[in-house]
Amino acid sequence: MELFPGNRLVLATRNEGKVREMQRLLEGRGVEVTTAAALGLPEVEETGTSFEENATLKAESAVKASGFAVLADDSGLSADALGGAPGVYSADWGGPERDFGKAMARLGREVKAAGDDRGAKxxxxxxxxWPDGRRVEARGEVRGTLVFPPRGEGGFGYDPCFIPEGEDRTFGEMAAEEKARFSHRSRAMEALMRELLG
Ligand SMILES: O=c1nc[nH]c2c1ncn2[C@H]1C[C@H](O)[C@@H](COP(=O)(O)OP(=O)(O)OP(=O)(O)O)O1
Ligand SMILES: [Mg+2]
Structure with a gap:
């Protein structure tokens, strides 16, 4: 039996970094993956106050517009020193131009000003x-340490300022397959597949 109608799955994200990671995580599952950008789907206002709410808003909008099954990701970096900020506002800290150099500089300043606890997740x-309303949700987290100034050119977003627990290099210094061994997104995908396939 087909998991998705037409065996097709739409990635409801505009973030190329996420698209690359999600495509890699779905490889070999015999699913034809396409993206919101490729289908010209409308952008979504992320008005929720939780990752769950925003992922749901993105998924619902893309299902309605495309008629296909959809996978949405809402994610972010939560600094212990800042009570979990930037959290759901992680993308907003990059500004309209999505400048994560600027976002990481702000994060460094605020974390230091708040007592310099480097813990984060x-x-x-x-x-x-699915178009018929069926829904599966999963969460993945990875704890780690913030490092300033950021290190490495790999990944996207805040990857250069985050060292996952037990490692000594940032996500920005890792190859894609290495980041995928520890990442919140990989863990969420594993949990999702467990939910889905039992
Ligand atoms: O693995 C990651 N490595 C580095 N940074 C990350 C990661 N995962 C999330 N982040 C940061 C940057 C991103 O911009 C924001 C999520 O915001 P979020 O609204 O979920 O995604 P987005 O606006 O970039 O794309 P979209 O909403 O179209 O899926 O958190
Ligand atoms: Mg977004």
Whole structure:
């Protein structure tokens, strides 16, 4: 039996970094993956106050516009020193131009000003939604340490300022397959597949 109608899955994200990671995580599952950008789907206002809410908003909008099954990710970096900020506002800290050099500089300043606790976690919430309303949700987290100034050119977003627990290099210094071994998104995807396939 087909998991998705037409065996097709739409990634409801505009973030190329996420698209690359999600495509890699779905490889070999016999699913034809396409993206919101490729289908020209409308952008979504992320008005929720939780990762779950925003992932749901993105998934619902893309299902409505495309008629296909959809996978949405809402994610972010939560600094212990800042009570979990930037959290769901992680993308907003990059400004309209999505300048994460600027966002990481701000994060460094604010963390130091707040007492310099370097503990942090990345969170990813995935929502899989079918046109018939069936829905599966999963969360993945990875704890780690913030490092300033940022290091490495790999990955995207805040990757250069985050060292996952037990490692000594940032996500920005890792190859894609290495980041995928620890990442919040990989963990969420594993949890999603467990939910889905039992
Ligand atoms: O693995 C990651 N490595 C580095 N940074 C990350 C990661 N995962 C999330 N982040 C940061 C940057 C991103 O911009 C924001 C998520 O915001 P979020 O609204 O979920 O995604 P987005 O606006 O970039 O794309 P979209 O909403 O179209 O899926 O958190
Ligand atoms: Mg977004």
């Amino acid at each position: 990345f969170v990813s919430v995935l929502v899989l939604l």
